[in-house]
Amino acid sequence: MIPAPFDYEVAESVSHATELLGDRDDAKLLAGGHSLLPLLRLRFARPSLLIDIGRLSELSYVRDGGASIAIGALTRHHDLANDPLVQEHNPLVSHVAGLIGDPQVRHRGTIGGSLAHGDPASDLPAVLLALDGEIDITSSGGVRTVAAADFFRGVFETAVGAEELVTEVRVPKLSGDHVWSYVKFRRRAQDWATVGVAAVARRSNGGVDAPAISLVSMGATPLRARVSEAAWGAGESDPGAAADEGTDPPSDTNGSADYRRHLARVLVGRAVEEAMRT
Numbered sequence: 001m002i003p004a005p006f007d008y009e010v011a012e013s014v015s016h017a018t019e020l021l022g023d024r025d026d027a028k029l030l031a032g033g034h035s036l037l038p039l040l041r042l043r044f045a046r047p048s049l050l051i052d053i054g055r056l057s058e059l060s061y062v063r064d065g066g067a068s069i070a071i072g073a074l075t076r077h078h079d080l081a082n083d084p085l086v087q088e089h090n091p092l093v094s095h096v097a098g099l100i101g102d103p104q105v106r107h108r109g110t111i112g113g114s115l116a117h118g119d120p121a122s123d124l125p126a127v128l129l130a131l132d133g134e135i136d137i138t139s140s141g142g143v144r145t146v147a148a149a150d151f152f153r154g155v156f157e158t159a160v161g162a163e164e165l166v167t168e169v170r171v172p173k174l175s176g177d178h179v180w181s182y183v184k185f186r187r188r189a190q191d192w193a194t195v196g197v198a199a200v201a202r203r204s205n206g207g208v209d210a211p212a213i214s215l216v217s218m219g220a221t222p223l224r225a226r227v228s229e230a231a232w233g234a235g236e237s238d239p240g241a242a243a244d245e246g247t248d249p250p251s252d253t254n255g256s257a258d259y260r261r262h263l264a265r266v267l268v269g270r271a272v273e274e275a276m277r278t
């Protein structure tokens with residue numbers, strides 16, 4: 001289908017983008033376009049103004065932030081996957097960025113777009129949640145920081161307001177003591193996850209400290225698997241046994257809700273096993 005008519009503006013800076021957002025109630029930001037353009041073509045989204053932020057090089061960077069790594073919102077998945085700083089200090093993030101879609105998607109899609117889109121089937125939101133990452137959201141009034149745990153509100157719903165944009169994402173550096181894994185179950189290579197699991201913890205005295213496990217496509221937002229986290233921390237033999245507790249998975253062409261529950265239980269076990277081998 002052909003999108004409904006819209007006006008188009010190229011933002012020349014972050015402040016220009018926020019100014020343009022203030023001009024029109026139903027304006028939409030365009031970053032990589034890999035999630036928005038399909039919605040426009042199906043007419044599920046009908047903004048009267050598209051604000052192209054895709055050329056804002058000031059938002060495309062990876063920086064050493066001391067204890068964390070700062071990632072500009074316009075950083076493409078391909079760049080995240082191949083950035084030496086991310087590979088060294090948070091290999092979970094670079095590994096997962098390299099699993100997104102296909103090369104074309106990874107060369108266009110951005111981390112800011114992936115988070116702001118709020119799709120519970122996306123990979124990076126669950127990783128941000130497991131890592132207790134932070135997201136900077138900018139408006140004409142300034143910058144506010146939102147924890148990943150407070151960012152995802154529902155299907156395609158996030159903490160980003162109509163006149164705001166995501167500008168930076170921060171993830172902690174992992175030390176040599178950290179163990180991690182990302183398990184993505186999909187029907188075909190390059191598909192979205194039917195279910196995905198991110199697992200990260202710090203090795204300590206033969207066990208682990210601060211275990212974090214998050215789930216993709218098991219509810220309206222990425223979810224922490226709290227029962228499994230406790231089981232992993234306690235050294236239980238099957239930490240995935242109750243991984244689906246507190247989840248509300250969808251049924252769709254990739255799998256029924258029951259199938260997803262089963263997958264979550266199996267994949268959490270696998271993710272923990274794999275993490276303990278890193």
Ligand code: FAD
Pocket residue numbers: 028029030031032033034035036037073074099100101102105108109110111112113114115116117121122123124160164165166167190191192193
């Ligand atoms: P856009 O499509 O430009 O925007 C998406 C939404 O976010 C829009 O509402 C837009 O207004 C808003 N937005 C964009 N940037 C900002 C910002 N900085 N601040 C505020 N709002 C903003 N993703 C996965 O995680 N895993 C996959 O396996 C996967 N497979 C894919 C396969 C295909 C064939 C396609 C087309 C996409 C796939 N994706 C997958 C999605 C891909 O990662 C998208 O690129 C990403 O979700 C959105 O990023 P974008 O830069 O393209 O955003």
